[in-house]
Amino acid sequence: MYSQSKKAKNTISLFITYAFLILFGLFMIYPLLWVVSAAFKSNDEIFKSLSLIPQKIVTDSFIKGWQGTGQYTFGRFFVNNFILVIPVVFFTIISSTLVAYGFARFNFPLKRLFFVILISTLMLPDSINLIPRYILFNAFGWVDSYKPFIIPSMFASTPFFVFMMIQFMRGLPREIEEAAIIDGCNSFQILLRVTGPLCKTAMISMGIFQFIWTWNDFLGPLIYINSVEKYTIALGLRMCVDSAAAIAWNQIMAMTVIAMLPCIIIFFAAQKYFVEGIATSGIKG
Amino acid sequence: MTARLKRKDLVGLLYVLPWLVGFLVFKLYPFVMSFVYSFCDYSMLKPPKFVGLYNFIYMFTKDELFPKALLNTIKYVIITVPLKISFALFVAIILNMKLKGINLFRTVYYLPSIFGGSVAISILWRFLFMKEGIVNKFLSLFGIEGINWLGDPRIAMFSVSLLAVWQFGSSMVLFLARLKEIPSELYEAALVDGASKLKMFTKITLPMISPIMFFNLVMQTINAFQEFTGPYIITGGGPVNSTYLLSMLIYDNAFKYFRMGYAAALSWVQFVIILIFTAFIFRSSTYWTYYEYDEGRF
Numbered sequence: 001m002y003s004q005s006k007k008a009k010n011t012i013s014l015f016i017t018y019a020f021l022i023l024f025g026l027f028m029i030y031p032l033l034w035v036v037s038a039a040f041k042s043n044d045e046i047f048k049s050l051s052l053i054p055q056k057i058v059t060d061s062f063i064k065g066w067q068g069t070g071q072y073t074f075g076r077f078f079v080n081n082f083i084l085v086i087p088v089v090f091f092t093i094i095s096s097t098l099v100a101y102g103f104a105r106f107n108f109p110l111k112r113l114f115f116v117i118l119i120s121t122l123m124l125p126d127s128i129n130l131i132p133r134y135i136l137f138n139a140f141g142w143v144d145s146y147k148p149f150i151i152p153s154m155f156a157s158t159p160f161f162v163f164m165m166i167q168f169m170r171g172l173p174r175e176i177e178e179a180a181i182i183d184g185c186n187s188f189q190i191l192l193r194v195t196g197p198l199c200k201t202a203m204i205s206m207g208i209f210q211f212i213w214t215w216n217d218f219l220g221p222l223i224y225i226n227s228v229e230k231y232t233i234a235l236g237l238r239m240c241v242d243s244a245a246a247i248a249w250n251q252i253m254a255m256t257v258i259a260m261l262p263c264i265i266i267f268f269a270a271q272k273y274f275v276e277g278i279a280t281s282g283i284k285g
Numbered sequence: 286m287t288a289r290l291k292r293k294d295l296v297g298l299l300y301v302l303p304w305l306v307g308f309l310v311f312k313l314y315p316f317v318m319s320f321v322y323s324f325c326d327y328s329m330l331k332p333p334k335f336v337g338l339y340n341f342i343y344m345f346t347k348d349e350l351f352p353k354a355l356l357n358t359i360k361y362v363i364i365t366v367p368l369k370i371s372f373a374l375f376v377a378i379i380l381n382m383k384l385k386g387i388n389l390f391r392t393v394y395y396l397p398s399i400f401g402g403s404v405a406i407s408i409l410w411r412f413l414f415m416k417e418g419i420v421n422k423f424l425s426l427f428g429i430e431g432i433n434w435l436g437d438p439r440i441a442m443f444s445v446s447l448l449a450v451w452q453f454g455s456s457m458v459l460f461l462a463r464l465k466e467i468p469s470e471l472y473e474a475a476l477v478d479g480a481s482k483l484k485m486f487t488k489i490t491l492p493m494i495s496p497i498m499f500f501n502l503v504m505q506t507i508n509a510f511q512e513f514t515g516p517y518i519i520t521g522g523g524p525v526n527s528t529y530l531l532s533m534l535i536y537d538n539a540f541k542y543f544r545m546g547y548a549a550a551l552s553w554v555q556f557v558i559i560l561i562f563t564a565f566i567f568r569s570s571t572y573w574t575y576y577e578y579d580e581g582r583f
Contacts, residue, residue: 017379024376025393028451032396034419035409047417050426099304106297114301121312123503123563127511127532128556131539131549132318133311135329155307162304187296216403218514223540234404238518241408252408259405267399271392 032260039254046249058250062258065251068236072228074255077236084146084221084232085214088153092210093203095156100165101191105177122159134223144226149214161206168202169195205273212263233259322549329543340550351551353526354534355558357442361516361530362509362562364446370501373453377460378490391461398454407518410448411435414519435520438527445516445528449509456501463497464490492575499570503563510559531555 030052038046039061041054049055066074102108103115137148156162172195180190196203218234225231231239237259240252323340325333344351376394380387400406413419414434421431434444467490475485513532516522522529531551539548 014384017382017384021379021384021390025390028397029393031409031413031451034413038412047422050419050422095303095307098300102297102300102302106293106300108294108297108301111297111301114305117308118304121308123507124312124316125507125511125556125559127535128319128552129312129315130535131545131552132315132322134539135318135322135545136315138329152307152311154303155311156304157307157311187300212399213401216401216405218402218404218518219536237404237408241411241518249412253412256405256408259403260400263399267396 035253035260036257039250039257041250043248043250046253061248061250061254064248065240065254066258068240070228070239072231072236074233074236074258076229077231077233078258080230081215081232084149085211087146087150088214089207089210091150091153092156092158092161093207095154096158096161096165096206097196097199097203098191099156099162100169101195103162103166104169105187105195118159118162122163130223137224143224144230145224146230148224149217149220153210158210161210164206165199165202168199172198201273204270208266208270208273211266215262319549319552322546323553324550325546327544327546327549329545333546336546340547341554343547344550344554350526350529350534354529354531355554357527357529358510358512358531358555359558360442361446361512361528362506364443365449365509365512366502366505368446368450369453369505370456370498372450373456373501374460374494374498376453377457377464380457380461381464391458394457395454398452401452402512402514404514404518407448407515410445410515411519414444436524438525441520441524441527445519448515448519449512456505459497459501460494463494467493495570495574496576499566499574502566506562506566507559510555510562 033052037052037054040057040059042056042058045055068074068077103111103118133148134143137143140147142148142151176194176198177190180194185193216234217232218238221232221235222238225235228239233255237252237255240255322333324335324337326336326339327333380391380394397406415421416431416433416436418434420434424431432440435441471489471493472485475489480488511532512530513536516528516530517533517536520528522533532555535548535551535555538544538551
């Protein structure tokens with residue numbers, strides 16, 4: 001039984017919890033809301049007020065900003081980003097699922113060693129490979145194309161995804177697969193018709209993460225892409241900020257919003273996959 | 286029987302083959318080559334020339350930027366990692382409570398992390414922390430005079446680090462997933478024994494989440510040591526190189542001056558420092574991580 005004072009104490013602590021959550025939440029979200037509102041403000045107003053509601057709504061910052069600085073518009077960079085990201089996502093899902101299936105459901109010589117290597121590459125810093133990989137891809141003639149991004153993705157090159165997929169498959173009951181074997185399915189048919197479909201959630205979260213990471217990647221395109229014609233949004237944005245002396249900040253902010261938009265849309269459309277993706281990425285005990 | 290088993294082995298190996306090829310070509314070969322290049326003078330125009338330890342000697346005796354970048358990087362890691370993880374844990378504990386509208390809060394706290402080290406978010410940061418930016422505008426509401434967040438070499442690193450701290454979402458989700466798995470009987474038993482809230486936190490919650498704490502620490506440390514985009518876009522390494530990081534030194538040497546050998550040597554030093562830090566976390570973790578059952582992984 002709760003005493004009166006205990007009840008009051010609970011109400012107060014509940015109140016404090018909510019107050020904290022709301023205040024801290026506003027702090028977290030304010031910069032994101034602000035960048036959206038700044039895109040609709042006039043350039044003078046951006047510096048003048050903290051308010052999220054523009055005094056006078058300006059929309060030409062989107063039109064002017066979209067035109068970019070040189071001969072290529074942001075439309076071009078936007079399309080480029082998709083041309084780069086979509087194959088990467090597609091191949092990552094396919095290759096990581098195949099490899100994870102091999103690890104999760106089969107035994108073969110050196111499997112333990114391979115698994116240990118996979119886990120260690122999870123912790124291997126990317127920067128150690130940066131330079132020789134550039135030299136290698138340069139020798140292949142891949143520089144200034146999207147091949148340095150797309151081709152490695154065909155080889156399950158992100159160990160995090162393979163590991164996440166293995167953990168997910170390990171959690172699936174084997175009985176259905178065994179039933180399929182009795183029905184005369186070979187292992188590939190099982191993957192295609194049974195295991196694969198069961199992994200749909202994990203595959204979607206993998207795709208979402210890969211999309212967002214590749215979409216936002218800066219260092220990769222900075223190194224491999226030279227011609228402005230092939231620039232991604234990240235490079236386009238950087239170019240605009242660097243080249244304009246008297247910066248039209250509302251235009252920059254408008255393009256920043258455009259750059260973030262696909263990620264925001266995906267985030268809200270697929271929220272449950274996000275949390276599941278992180279939560280099921282293994283790392284349980 | 287054995288013949289069938291062998292066939293099955295072969296099939297398994299076939300599935301793993303793409304990864305194996307990728308590992309050999311895109312990971313192991315570059316890894317070995319970066320070691321080789323680190324002892325070479327290589328501009329990509331002429332074949333690599335072996336120079337012994339010259340790159341390393343130059344780094345530690347002549348390159349004035351190297352000690353600066355190294356110190357800055359360590360400073361960056363020491364500011365971001367503990368702050369990020371404490372925020373992640375603190376917020377996860379609150380979000381683990383059964384409250385109305387909790388999903389909305391989870392979304393709000395996670396949202397900043399989805400942009401990671403993107404240019405867009407770095408530009409936003411640059412704008413927020415400019416001298417005439419929004420942060421100072423906010424402070425002036427309280428009568429606090431504006432600080433030169435990005436222009437003052439003493440605080441620029443701190444302002445830049447805050448971007449990473451703000452993105453504590455994914456560490457938070459990991460903590461949250463773990464917190465949900467702690468059996469409530471443990472707390473109920475402790476309650477019967479009359480344990481205080483603090484005692485329950487230190488004796489139940491902390492030990493139970495310690496494996497995730499360990500994972501977060503290792504991953505965040507590795508990532509922080511390699512940070513590039515944020516500082517590169519926000520300050521470009523300035524003012525007076527106060528936010529110039531090792532990753533920028535590597536980038537500049539490799540892709541601005543085409544000193545590939547020296548850049549490879551730098552990346553090896555970065556790698557060894559990351560190894561030392563993670564090894565330290567691994568060693569110390571035997572004293573503070575708790576495993577219910579030992580699965581032999583992680």
